[in-house]
Amino acid sequence: MAHMNKSEALRQGVLIFVFLAVLTALEFFVASAIGSVTLLAAIALVKFGLVAYYYMHIYKLNLNDQDADRRSDAYKLATNRLGLWLFLLSDTFVFGGLAVSRFNLLGLTRPPLNPTLGLIVTSVLLLSSFFMNRAEVSMEHGDRKNFILFTSLTLALGLAFVVGVLGVEWPSAIAEGVTPSVSAAGAIFFMMTGMHAFHVVTGLVFLLIILRNGARGLYSSEKHWAVEAATVYWHFIDVVWIFFYPALYLIGKLIK
Amino acid sequence: MRHFVIVGVLVVLVAVLTYVGLNSIGLMPVEASAQSVPIDWLWNLDVRVISFLFALIVVPIAYSLIAFRRKKGDTTDAEHIEGNTPLEITWTVVPLIVVLIFAYLGAYTLAEIRVVDPSAAEIKVRAIQWAWSFQYPEGFTSKELHLPVNKQVVLKMESSDVIHSFWVPEFRIKQDVVPGRITEYRVTPILVGSYMVRCAELCGASHAYMQAPVIVSSQADYDAWIASQKALAAAAAQTPAGRGEQLANTIGCRGCHTIDGSKLVGPSWQGLYGSQVTLSDGTTVTANDAYLIESIANPSIKIVKGFETTTAMPKFDLTDAQIQDLVAYLATLK
Amino acid sequence: MKKFFSSALARGLIWQVVGWALGAAFVTLIRILMGLKPLGIFFFTEPAWVFGGLVGAISFLAASGVISDWFKWAKGEETPEHHHDPDGWEKFINVSLDHKVIGIQYTLTALLLLVIGGIFSLIFRTELASSGLQFLTLQWYNTLMSLHGMVMIIGILLGIAGVINYIVPLLIGAQDMAFPRLNAFSYWLAPPAAVLLLSSLALGGFDTGWTGYPPLSARAPVGMQMFFLGVFVAGWSSILGALNTIATVARMRAKGMTAFRMPIFVWAAIATSIIALTATQLIGLSFQMVMFQRLFGMGFFDPAKGGNPILFQHLFWFYSHPAVYVFILPGLGVISELLPVFVRKPLFGYRWIALSSLGIALVGFLVWAHHMYTSGMNEYLSTPFMYSTLLVAVPTGVKFFSWVATIWKGKISSPIPTAFLFVLGGIVVFLMGGLSGPPNATVATDLQLQDTYWIVGHFHDTLFGGYVLPFFAAIYFWFPKATGRRMNETLGRIHFWLMTPSFIVLTLLMMRIGLLGMRRRIADYDAALGFDTYNLVMTISAFLIALSVLVFFINFFRSMKKGEPATGNVWNSRSPEWQVPSPMPAHNYDQPFEVVGEPYDYGLADSVYVRFAKEK
Numbered sequence A: 001m002a003h004m005n006k007s008e009a010l011r012q013g014v015l016i017f018v019f020l021a022v023l024t025a026l027e028f029f030v031a032s033a034i035g036s037v038t039l040l041a042a043i044a045l046v047k048f049g050l051v052a053y054y055y056m057h058i059y060k061l062n063l064n065d066q067d068a069d070r071r072s073d074a075y076k077l078a079t080n081r082l083g084l085w086l087f088l089l090s091d092t093f094v095f096g097g098l099a100v101s102r103f104n105l106l107g108l109t110r111p112p113l114n115p116t117l118g119l120i121v122t123s124v125l126l127l128s129s130f131f132m133n134r135a136e137v138s139m140e141h142g143d144r145k146n147f148i149l150f151t152s153l154t155l156a157l158g159l160a161f162v163v164g165v166l167g168v169e170w171p172s173a174i175a176e177g178v179t180p181s182v183s184a185a186g187a188i189f190f191m192m193t194g195m196h197a198f199h200v201v202t203g204l205v206f207l208l209i210i211l212r213n214g215a216r217g218l219y220s221s222e223k224h225w226a227v228e229a230a231t232v233y234w235h236f237i238d239v240v241w242i243f244f245y246p247a248l249y250l251i252g253k254l255i256k
Numbered sequence B: 001m002r003h004f005v006i007v008g009v010l011v012v013l014v015a016v017l018t019y020v021g022l023n024s025i026g027l028m029p030v031e032a033s034a035q036s037v038p039i040d041w042l043w044n045l046d047v048r049v050i051s052f053l054f055a056l057i058v059v060p061i062a063y064s065l066i067a068f069r070r071k072k073g074d075t076t077d078a079e080h081i082e083g084n085t086p087l088e089i090t091w092t093v094v095p096l097i098v099v100l101i102f103a104y105l106g107a108y109t110l111a112e113i114r115v116v117d118p119s120a121a122e123i124k125v126r127a128i129q130w131a132w133s134f135q136y137p138e139g140f141t142s143k144e145l146h147l148p149v150n151k152q153v154v155l156k157m158e159s160s161d162v163i164h165s166f167w168v169p170e171f172r173i174k175q176d177v178v179p180g181r182i183t184e185y186r187v188t189p190i191l192v193g194s195y196m197v198r199c200a201e202l203c204g205a206s207h208a209y210m211q212a213p214v215i216v217s218s219q220a221d222y223d224a225w226i227a228s229q230k231a232l233a234a235a236a237a238q239t240p241a242g243r244g245e246q247l248a249n250t251i252g253c254r255g256c257h258t259i260d261g262s263k264l265v266g267p268s269w270q271g272l273y274g275s276q277v278t279l280s281d282g283t284t285v286t287a288n289d290a291y292l293i294e295s296i297a298n299p300s301i302k303i304v305k306g307f308e309t310t311t312a313m314p315k316f317d318l319t320d321a322q323i324q325d326l327v328a329y330l331a332t333l334k
Numbered sequence C: 001m002k003k004f005f006s007s008a009l010a011r012g013l014i015w016q017v018v019g020w021a022l023g024a025a026f027v028t029l030i031r032i033l034m035g036l037k038p039l040g041i042f043f044f045t046e047p048a049w050v051f052g053g054l055v056g057a058i059s060f061l062a063a064s065g066v067i068s069d070w071f072k073w074a075k076g077e078e079t080p081e082h083h084h085d086p087d088g089w090e091k092f093i094n095v096s097l098d099h100k101v102i103g104i105q106y107t108l109t110a111l112l113l114l115v116i117g118g119i120f121s122l123i124f125r126t127e128l129a130s131s132g133l134q135f136l137t138l139q140w141y142n143t144l145m146s147l148h149g150m151v152m153i154i155g156i157l158l159g160i161a162g163v164i165n166y167i168v169p170l171l172i173g174a175q176d177m178a179f180p181r182l183n184a185f186s187y188w189l190a191p192p193a194a195v196l197l198l199s200s201l202a203l204g205g206f207d208t209g210w211t212g213y214p215p216l217s218a219r220a221p222v223g224m225q226m227f228f229l230g231v232f233v234a235g236w237s238s239i240l241g242a243l244n245t246i247a248t249v250a251r252m253r254a255k256g257m258t259a260f261r262m263p264i265f266v267w268a269a270i271a272t273s274i275i276a277l278t279a280t281q282l283i284g285l286s287f288q289m290v291m292f293q294r295l296f297g298m299g300f301f302d303p304a305k306g307g308n309p310i311l312f313q314h315l316f317w318f319y320s321h322p323a324v325y326v327f328i329l330p331g332l333g334v335i336s337e338l339l340p341v342f343v344r345k346p347l348f349g350y351r352w353i354a355l356s357s358l359g360i361a362l363v364g365f366l367v368w369a370h371h372m373y374t375s376g377m378n379e380y381l382s383t384p385f386m387y388s389t390l391l392v393a394v395p396t397g398v399k400f401f402s403w404v405a406t407i408w409k410g411k412i413s414s415p416i417p418t419a420f421l422f423v424l425g426g427i428v429v430f431l432m433g434g435l436s437g438p439p440n441a442t443v444a445t446d447l448q449l450q451d452t453y454w455i456v457g458h459f460h461d462t463l464f465g466g467y468v469l470p471f472f473a474a475i476y477f478w479f480p481k482a483t484g485r486r487m488n489e490t491l492g493r494i495h496f497w498l499m500t501p502s503f504i505v506l507t508l509l510m511m512r513i514g515l516l517g518m519r520r521r522i523a524d525y526d527a528a529l530g531f532d533t534y535n536l537v538m539t540i541s542a543f544l545i546a547l548s549v550l551v552f553f554i555n556f557f558r559s560m561k562k563g564e565p566a567t568g569n570v571w572n573s574r575s576p577e578w579q580v581p582s583p584m585p586a587h588n589y590d591q592p593f594e595v596v597g598e599p600y601d602y603g604l605a606d607s608v609y610v611r612f613a614k615e616k
């Protein structure tokens, strides 16, 4: 993929965001009108593909630089990238295990949760991913002012997401009788959202670090591995939610 | 070529000797169930293949070590042989076929083991830390499992606490007993005798002692036993102490408490009634009716000194009348 | 002594205890404020112990200094590329970024855990020497037995990490691992993990075996939680180590080292790391879920709340089965790596052996439920898992047959060098273990074998033959590389001939009594079964093994100081690390090398594997 100029990158970012938003709406519609699990899974996979390719630029892993100088920064950067993706692969197994547990325990039923609330927090996270992408693109073009702006927006939305899940969703679930200790359904709901929220919080810490260091001018358009790492990690959190959201809020029959 | 012939002969020799040797010492206990017959058949096949493969690998290595050992003063390297693709394919494909055959045979034998006789009698099995109890359709509960020979029975097994496993080595089969579900154990005893069911899944402190006699007898003996048990149950139900004893024996108290003074997980019941008991907070109480009733109904309130860190006594679902019966029974244990 | 107390290790341990106490006190304070019961049986309450344990582990890491570079990075500060290590033994108890030092740190820690786990086994084996309860209580038996299992397993994980760390960068011609700080971090997770694990001894122990099945593990004393935490932390060590290994092999190979020109051990390291990187998360998750069930009443595995105890077993074995291949693949790699050197012949069927490692690793992901044939899971699952399990025999067989073909007509020198003795012992013992696998894999026979000493025999043979013996072979083989001195051959032979036959006796008897009806994990057995003599002989064998380990340690420490100097290519090997003087220079190879031939072309005149760049 050739290096894009600023406006192309903007156009692409927006386009992907629109796709994702439409797919999320579609998901909501499919769940309430058709209820097909296969279709929901397919949509989630498409969303995942879009994020992984365009926002997380997974294609950058595909490098053929065996002959390059091992001590060059470019070579080390590619090694770092591989390390990060290996970490994400490993982390995927935690979330995969949680998803498997959810289906083992609940099958095609789901706990009584507020779907609108779910859609709202999902949208917040999605929007944060868009701004995260904008922040990274800004740094790629050495635009420090916009980098700070967009990173701050991502941070704010991420914080809103955590507050939404822990501060609004959890109490409302408890009010519905879904508590960690009353049933396995409650337990798995709190475990899944809790583990995800834990990752969001660590993501926020990364964001704080790159925001501070970015503001101090430590990154440049050539050298900003920390920004790239935080970005990819942040999108990864989004990807996890792409699967957890339907698994918790959309799929299956409601347990009374 | 000469080397291959010698090794070939040796491999066959060692394989046969290994198999004969293993077979002659008697690897498995007696076959006491219809289900053990196909299992032993497959097992025997396993032993043959294992003996052969063991010889096939160990003999050529040992032979090489002896026959091709470096001569004194020789400092050259050995022959340059990198590999041999047809050979590699052979020893990939042949084992592949062998394991597929084994998997097929495994599934086949499994199906044979699980054959259902619709007229099989049903006995309920309850596993608890650390005792077995067997509830017969005739309406009594026993600590021993009696089975008629040559009749299939199906055990419907439930656990009150943790996972246990029902295993009678002579029957060959084993099945876990899992809380929250009923698992099935289908067996057709074919050999009169007395065996032991031993819990095969680690279930806490006294796991080693979680066992119960299994007695396979002729139909006539079995019927007689059923009749005597029914009579005993009826008689015991007349006195509180009798009812209490029955209860204690069947709901699992005896997994933790002995009546001979020795200590398992809980204190022994021998001489308990009326004695002075020191509690964990240092105070002393007399083991009168009130104390014993409380100890059974709410075990966690007063803990006996020395038992703070062992597995705690569970709270049983007992009626007041049942508890009174139990205490009446305890009072008889001098 | 002063050097010890100022070391990273000592600082870490002290701060682990302090952090632990502070964390526990913090929770206790909160409990007081919330009006909950502040103290429990073991002084603190369970949540306090758990939180304290976590804080303690983090305090260890912070105090040891392995994470200080990352803090500097987060603050935007630069750190030097290389740290300078002190010269003497202190460098092994301080944070070092050098993969060779870290490899030795791992190896020493692994040996220590092997001894601790071994001593546990000696204690409970003595109890088992005759029927009846002699000197252990039931709870102590269970605790020691369970800890023996897990301490040994973690010992293995550290042991393979040690060998991989030391050897892999040398074999591929790298200066270091891809991420040296992460490498140090992975190692330094191990000591606090070991402390957590062993602390369960003081907190009531636990009685579940190394598998920790709920509901039993949901009821055991607080020690259970320390076991979970310890494994969790050690698991992260393993995950991050594996990540590093994969990145290193993918990115740091010398010029010309294509996939099929890598030394065979590197393939094994990769296969192992793929499993460790991914599957390990599942044991962490399953243990975490039980921890939370205990702490917050979350009923994942509690049938009364609609939970499913079998789910735990699926999650647990999804790791713990592939994990057994994590244990042995490096060991088998060591066997494949050393064979050609000692028989002076090329490795027979290099590509097949390389791919069989990957094959074992990948098929190994699909077989976990063979531990659950009797568990009450849906029976229709048994048959597919039987097929997949038996399939593993095929790539394993490829290795064995290729080894036989490698040894065939090989010129082995007399007397057989100790390292090679251990290779041969490994092959035979692992074969015994491997061949006892298929009967477990066929459901019908496993109904008899499951949870008996037959299984105990099966896995001791696989673990010993696939890990312990090759691990010793690796130590004897690379000891001169690390120290510039050889280990004593006579003591080595005593070690081998004491250890291997005793071990074979031990495990054959395990299998024998298992078939006859000896269950696993029992503190006592019925005298009527007639197993007393067998058990006595097993216990004696266990002590002979321990004696042999003692001989090994004497040899190891003596040779470090007084061993015969060996700075050259002791084994006349073609491998790159032997082409430079021993002990290995600080930054490995002064000149980078280029791979120009096949790794194992023994017997082919003037073929070379690596060529070093011309001196400047």
Ligand code: HEA
Binding pocket: B053, B057, B095, B096, B098, B099, C211, C324, C325, C327, C328, C370, C371, C372, C389, C390, C392, C393, C394, C396, C397, C398, C400, C431, C433, C434, C435, C437, C438, C440, C441, C442, C446, C449, C450, C451, C455, C458, C459, C462, C463, C466
């Ligand atoms: C290093 C460790 C290791 C290794 C390599 C293996 C290897 C194998 N294991 Fe083992 N196993 C354990 C460690 C290991 N195991 C442990 C620790 C447990 C107990 C866990 C617990 O409960 O605590 C266990 C338990 C265990 C069980 C569960 C038993 C039970 O509890 O009921 C089963 C069942 O299928 C099994 C099967 C196998 C098989 C088929 C292999 C195969 O990979 C073996 C393959 C090798 C060969 C077969 C030999 C060489 C091959 C040839 C010569 C080719 C030709 C062969 C044929 C055609 C058959 N193992």
Ligand code: HEA
Binding pocket: C114, C115, C116, C117, C118, C119, C121, C122, C125, C145, C146, C148, C149, C150, C152, C153, C156, C208, C209, C210, C211, C456, C460, C463, C464, C467, C468, C506, C519, C520, C521, C522, C523, C542, C545, C546, C547, C549, C550, C553
């Ligand atoms: C690598 C793994 C490994 C190794 C090497 C061993 C080694 C040994 N194991 Fe075990 N074992 C397991 C892994 C291992 N084990 C596992 C996973 C279990 C299952 C646990 C469970 O069921 O949950 C188990 C279970 C197990 C049991 C079954 C317990 C039961 O079910 O009740 C038994 C019984 O005999 C046993 C015995 C032994 C013995 C005698 C050795 C001997 O080889 C040990 C020999 C001793 C040493 C190696 C160290 C001694 C050294 C010294 C004393 C020298 C001290 C000197 C200096 C400090 C210089 N082990």
Ligand code: CUA
Binding pocket: B128, B129, B130, B163, B164, B165, B199, B200, B201, B202, B203, B204, B207, B208, B210
């Ligand atoms: Cu019940 Cu073991």
Ligand SMILES: [Cu+2]
Binding pocket: C320, C321, C324, C368, C370, C371
């Ligand atoms: Cu397995």
